[in-house]
Amino acid sequence: MTSKKFEIGYGNVKKVIIGSNSPLVFIGGPCAIESREHALFMAVAIKNVCEKLEIPFIFKSCYDKDCRSSIESFHGVGIDEGLDILSEVRHKLKIPVVSDFSDPAWAKETAEVCDLIQIPAYLCRQTSILRAAAETGRPIHLKKGQFMSPWNMRNSVKKIEKFGNEKIILTDRGTFFGYNSLINDFRSLTIMADTGYPVCYDATHSIQNPTSMGNISGGERRFIPSLVRAAAAAGIDALFMEVHDEPPQALSDPNTQIYLSDIEMVLAQAKAFHELNQKLRSTWGEDNVK
Amino acid sequence: MLNDLAKIYSIDVKDFPVVKENDILKLSLELMSKYRIGISVICNDLNEIQSIFTDGDFRRLILRNQKPLPALLVTEMKNISNKDFLSVNTDTTVLQAIQIMTKNKILNLPVLEGNKLIGILNLERVINFLIDNE
Numbered sequence: 001m002t003s004k005k006f007e008i009g010y011g012n013v014k015k016v017i018i019g020s021n022s023p024l025v026f027i028g029g030p031c032a033i034e035s036r037e038h039a040l041f042m043a044v045a046i047k048n049v050c051e052k053l054e055i056p057f058i059f060k061s062c063y064d065k066d067c068r069s070s071i072e073s074f075h076g077v078g079i080d081e082g083l084d085i086l087s088e089v090r091h092k093l094k095i096p097v098v099s100d101f102s103d104p105a106w107a108k109e110t111a112e113v114c115d116l117i118q119i120p121a122y123l124c125r126q127t128s129i130l131r132a133a134a135e136t137g138r139p140i141h142l143k144k145g146q147f148m149s150p151w152n153m154r155n156s157v158k159k160i161e162k163f164g165n166e167k168i169i170l171t172d173r174g175t176f177f178g179y180n181s182l183i184n185d186f187r188s189l190t191i192m193a194d195t196g197y198p199v200c201y202d203a204t205h206s207i208q209n210p211t212s213m214g215n216i217s218g219g220e221r222r223f224i225p226s227l228v229r230a231a232a233a234a235g236i237d238a239l240f241m242e243v244h245d246e247p248p249q250a251l252s253d254p255n256t257q258i259y260l261s262d263i264e265m266v267l268a269q270a271k272a273f274h275e276l277n278q279k280l281r282s283t284w285g286e287d288n289v290k
Numbered sequence: 291m292l293n294d295l296a297k298i299y300s301i302d303v304k305d306f307p308v309v310k311e312n313d314i315l316k317l318s319l320e321l322m323s324k325y326r327i328g329i330s331v332i333c334n335d336l337n338e339i340q341s342i343f344t345d346g347d348f349r350r351l352i353l354r355n356q357k358p359l360p361a362l363l364v365t366e367m368k369n370i371s372n373k374d375f376l377s378v379n380t381d382t383t384v385l386q387a388i389q390i391m392t393k394n395k396i397l398n399l400p401v402l403e404g405n406k407l408i409g410i411l412n413l414e415r416v417i418n419f420l421i422d423n424e
Contacts (some may be wrong), residue, residue, distance in 0.1 A: 039374070149358075149360060149361070150361070151357075151360065151361040153365055154364055155364075191361075
C-alpha cells in the first residue's frame with residue numbers, strides 16, 4: 001500500500017518529500033555532535049555523496065546522548081551549542097536537519113531549529129514525549145523501541161494523532177533477541193506501514209549488540225550492506241544510518257556508525273533496490289497475497 | 291404482534307455496539323460484552339451501515355487467524371468485518387424478520403432506514419415479547 005506523503009523542511013533548505021512513490025530519502029550523520037568543525041565536515045561530505053547519487057538528504061546529529069550505557073561516556077555538547085551548530089549546518093548547506101530530545105521541555109526549542117524532530121527508541125511510548133513532539137507541528141521521526149512489537153506502534157501513532165500531528169515516519173532499529181542482541185524482523189516494515197505512514201530502516205542501530213561490551217554497545221558493521229538491500233527490497237521510504245569518518249574514534253556508537261568511505265556503496269545499492277521495488281509495484285501492483 | 295413492524299421491537303442504536311471502521315477488534319468485543327449481544331455494527335460518521343461483526347464472525351476469524359493475539363486485538367474492523375450481511379427495513383414485519391433469521395440461522399438483524407442504521411432486531415428479545423404477550 002502507498003503511504004501518506006509529506007514534505008520535510010522549512011525556510012530555504014532543500015526540502016525533502018517522503019512517502020508514497022517518492023525517491024528513497026537518506027537520514028544520516030554522526031551519532032553525536034562532537035564539535036562544530038566535525039559536524040560541518042560530515043554534513044558537507046555526506047551531502048556531496050547524496051548529490052552525486054541524487055538522493056534526498058536530511059542531516060542527523062544529536063546534541064544530548066541520554067541513553068549511553070555508562071556514566072563515563074560522552075553525554076553530548078548540550079542543547080544550546082548543539083542547536084547552534086545544527087542551525088549553522090542548515091544555513092550553510094541548505095539541508096534539513098534532525099535531532100532527538102529526551103526531555104519534553106526541550107521539544108519546542110529543538111523544533112525551532114530542526115526540520116524533523118526525532119523521538120528516541122526507548123521513549124517511543126512515553127505520552128509526554130509524544131505530545132511534546134506532536135505539538136511542535138514538525139514532522140516526527142518515531143523510532144520503534146527495541147522492546148516493542150511492530151503492531152503496538154499503532155498506539156504511539158494514535159497518541160501523536162490525538163495531539164494533532166499527522167506527519168510521522170516509523171523506523172525499525174532492530175528488536176531485542178534475548179540479552180545484548182538484536183534481531184531484524186522485516187515483517188515490521190510491512191506491519192508498521194499498515195498504519196498508513198512512511199517507514200524507515202535504521203541500518204546502523206539494527207546491527208548493534210546492546211551493551212554487549214559491558215559498558216558500551218557492540219555491533220557488526222559487516223551486516224549493514226545486505227540488511228540495507230533487504231530492507232529496500234522489502235519496501236522502505238527512508239534509510240537511516242549514523243556515519244562517521246573514523247568510527248573507532250567516535251565519541252559514541254564507535255561499533256555501529258558506518259565509515260564515511262562506505263556510504264556511497266551502500267546508498268547506491270539502497271537506491272537501486274528502492275527503484276526496482278517501485279518498478280515491480282507498478283508492474284505487479286501492490287502486494288495483495290491472500 | 292407478528293404483523294407489527296419489526297422496527298418497533300428493535301434495540302435502539304444507543305444501546306448496542308456501533309463502531310467505526312478504524313476502531314480495533316478489542317473495542318468491538320468489549321462493547322459486545324458490555325451490551326451482552328452477539329453483534330457489533332460498523333457505521334460511518336453519517337450512521338450509514340458499512341459492515342457487521344458477530345460472535346460467529348469472531349469464531350470463524352479465530353479459526354483462520356495466524357497473527358499473534360496481541361496483533362489480532364489491534365486489527366482494525368475494516369480488515370475483518372463482514373460486508374456481506376442481511377438486514378431489514380422499516381416496512382418489514384416481525385414475522386418476516388423472524389423468517390429471515392430462522393432461514394439464515396442468524397440471531398441479530400440490523401434495521402435500516404435507507405442506508406442508515408436505526409436499530410437491531412434481536413431474536414431473543416422478540417421471543418421474550420411473544421412469550422410475555424401469549
